[in-house]
Amino acid sequence: MTVGELLAEYGSPLWLADVERFRSNLRRFAAAWRREWPDTRIAYSYKTNRVLAFLQAAELGGAGAEVVCESEYLLAAGVIEVDPARIIVDGPAKPDSLLARAAAGGALVLADSRGELERAAAHGVRRVGLRVALDSFTGACTRFGIPPAEISAAAGAAAGLGLTVAALSTHLVSTDFEPASGRIVASWPRSPDDHVGAAALLAGLASELRPAGHHVATIDLGGGFPAAPAVATHARAVAGVLRAAGFAGALLLEPGRAIVADAVELAFTVIAVKTLADGRRCLACDAGINLVPGALSDPPRIEALERHGALSEALVTGPLCLNTDVLHPAAQLPPLKPGSVLIARSVGAYQQVASTQFGEPRPAVVAREHGEWCLHTPAEGQGALGAVRVP
Ligand SMILES: Cc1ncc(COP(=O)(O)O)c(C=O)c1O
Structure with a gap:
């Protein structure tokens, strides 16, 4: 028609909604990264677009799910039947009911604050990632995550609560307020240098945590990437910096726009x-x-x-x-x-x-x-x- x-x-x-385009975007994005870092895992960012045919294509294409609210968790686990172990629960305001579902399914919960670690443990979560706060592209202090200087203490607190710190994560935001005018400004895709900086920071923090007995198996760089083939430049540069920092685990990415825009x-x-x-x-x-x-x-x-x-x-x-x-x-x-x-x-x-x-x-x-x-x-x-x- x-x-x-x-x-x-x-x-x-x-x-x-062009599902064929979505499928080929995902395939090409994953291939570009796996050429540089074979253990790359993709969790499609559900918030970007939740047309069910796209979510099904993501699952069939081997992607997990990054979710930020209970409805998205239910879509992923209940409707699309994503293995809960491949669901990443992110977001700044996770309700208790979401934490309880994540705990029951064994999903990875990315803690946004020290307080959230306590709530996660209280609801039975055992495996967490720590979201590392990175300043915005406008230079403004972000409200997402735990400042890098507090990650070591947060990891200690997590261990004290019986939680395993399985990942360090971050996400380079694409929209913000311009400090001078207060206007909304967008910056997408983020540059390879921005992602290299984030990868270097996370890999450095992972090494710092090792002597205290935390074996961070996954570095999660969030989204903000361009689609393939442009993303190949990011992949090469990020893989280089992770290798240089001695990181040998899994690289997790949460693309949204790159796959569906x-x-x-x-x-x-x-x-x-x-x-x-x-x-x-x-x-x-x-x-x-x-x-x-x-x-x-x-x-x-x-x-x-x-x-x-x-x-x-x-x-x-x-x-x-x-x-x-x-x-x-x-x-x-x-x-x-x-x-x-x-x-x-x-x-x-x-x-x-x-x-x-x-x-x-x-x-x-x-x-x-x-x-x-x-x-x-x-x-x-x-x-x-x-x-x-x-x-
Ligand atoms: C935590 C997190 N991960 C991934 C994404 C997806 O970002 P993008 O659409 O730029 O790839 C977002 C978008 O807001 C996000 O907040």
């Missing part, structure tokens, strides 16, 4: 075309920041389905009565009219999961497997807004 036929069948807007597109429709008082062409569309909230700081590439005529700038706006409901401030687009179809490219990471019901209920998802597009998730009905009796 063409995009036009899919829209006619399932309505507009419509999420297009370009596996999803959003098809949507121009509802109205007008010229603003300042002469700009404005396209009012049926999708906006309600579906692609990341457009506020990082507008997606937008293309027209039909490419006839010369390209010129257009302000692409959504259906909300917010001046900030802008998908793109100046997309290069051909002449368009009401009913024209637009495609937002590479919106697989953090958009569907963060989309809202501000305006209409959420749209349907179609998925491509074996060359065919099929309905994956129907559009939410009006019942999702409480309007169960529509006249």
Whole structure:
């Protein structure tokens, strides 16, 4: 089916989830790392995109799951049937119920603080990682993890609670507030140097813990990586620094964007075309920041389905009565009219999961497997807004 036929069948807007692309992204990402560090393990970062077909593809592709809330744990362990030993429980605010489930399944819990070690032990967790706090790319102090200078004491505390410190982890964040303006800024992918710095720090801490009897078998570098083939540079540099530091264990990675960003597109429709008082062409569309909230700081590439005529700038706006409901401030687009179809490219990471019901209920998802597009998730009905009796 063409995009036009899919829209006619399932309505507009419509999420297009390319499972084949996801699968090949994962395969190529893992291969790039294993060429440099054979014992590389991948835990797909569920928070990035939880379309079930992607989660199944991750499991079939040999990836574990990095989860940050109980629903994600239940998806991984209950629905996708990931071996709990390959589930990584991360996140800054793990409820007791999540810790209890992780304990029962034997998942690896990445402790965010000393206090969390105590709660984890109280709920029966036996195997933990310590998340090491790294400053943000803006230079700001992070709120995630335990400062490097306190890792040795935290490992001692863990041992005192009967916990095995199996891993040291970190994650190089991709978004933050710019210190001067307070604006949201994005930095993705993070550079090979940033990951080398993180790997060197974690490997150094692992050696420091050894004399105290802690054998850190796994170094977990989180996410923030580009997709293959670009990630090969990161892999080579990280493997080099781990070898130089004498680390010989497993390397765990939690990629999100690298695997799923370009596996999803959003098809949507121009509802109205007008010229603003300042002469700009404005396209009012049926999708906006309600579906692609990341457009506020990082507008997606937008293309027209039909490419006839010369390209010129257009302000692409959504259906909300917010001046900030802008998908793109100046997309290069051909002449368009009401009913024209637009495609937002590479919106697989953090958009569907963060989309809202501000305006209409959420749209349907179609998925491509074996060359065919099929309905994956129907559009939410009006019942999702409480309007169960529509006249
Ligand atoms: C702990 C952790 N791991 C992995 C990821 C995935 O990061 P990315 O999508 O940049 O690969 C995130 C994203 O926020 C994260 O917080």
